[in-house]
Amino acid sequence: MSAGSYADTPELRQAIIDACLSMERQQINQGTSGNISVRVGDQMLITPSGVDYARMTPEMIVAMPLDDGAPEPGQMKPSSEWRFHRDILRDKPAVHAVVHAHPVNCTALAMNRTEIPACHYMIGAFGGDMVPVADYALFGTADLSDNVLKSLKNRAACLMANHGAVVIADTLNRALWRMVELETLAKGYVTSLTFGQPHILNGDEMAKVMEAFADYGLKDI
Structure with a gap:
């Protein structure tokens, strides 16, 4: 599916579940932690709260309006982090997918409140x-949503202090790729810090x- 073409279909709902299962297989996430949302018109689809990905079905995915309205009755409870998903999608029209997870190395840095510097050129992604x-x-709070939005200004990813990580993209596949790349x-x-200090690319090198x-595709931030 191309950016901006998402519609609420069983196939899209299954694709969200498949992305969650892929994160588990790649050890990006575990248990019921983390969540995924996708823009569908003036709504978003988001994973439900507290459901193991292995038993999640397309009918469990929750549809929520992007305005301040409540989900339609009869649905499961949305992820506790629905607020920053909604606020990101409202704030960034080019973004169509948000992935949040607790990958071990991202979370370790987040526990130390340590940003990832230009230790590798892929930081440019x-x-x-x-x-x-x-x-x-x-x-789940408005304060967390505000903090995440601030950190995502001109960025496609951020760590979340004492929590995890979030990435954004114009497609679900690209968002999943970014989360895997971020954890890598x-x-x-983290590994480089165990036996020395990594060399950080300077301003000219990063320019x-x-x-x-520029041709790699960063129009969604």
Whole structure:
């Protein structure tokens, strides 16, 4: 499915579940943690709260309006993090998918409230020379949503202090790819710190990286 073409279909709902299962297989997420949303017109589809991905069905995916309205009755309870998903999609019209997870290395850095610097050129895939850490706030709150939105300004990913990570993209597949890439980057950075200090690419080097990434597709941030 191309960016902006999503409609609420059983196939899309299953694709959201498949993305969740893929994160589990790749050890990006575990149990019932994390959540995924996709824009469908003036609504979003989002994973339900507290349901193991292995037993999730398309009918369990929750449809929610992007305005301040409530979900239609008779649906399951949406993810506790529905607020920042909704606010991201409202704030960023080019974004059509949001993925939140608790990957081990991203979360370890988030526990230390340590951003990911330009230790590898793939940092450019997230819109700049570092991946920031959103300030801590209780999960599910408006404060957390505000902090995440602030950190995602001109960025396609951020860590969340003492929590996890969130990525955005114009398609579900691209968002899933970004989450896997973010955890790979975090793992490399954490590993490098165990036996020294990684060399950080300087401003000139990163300027060339970002120029090269101009054709890589960052129009969704």
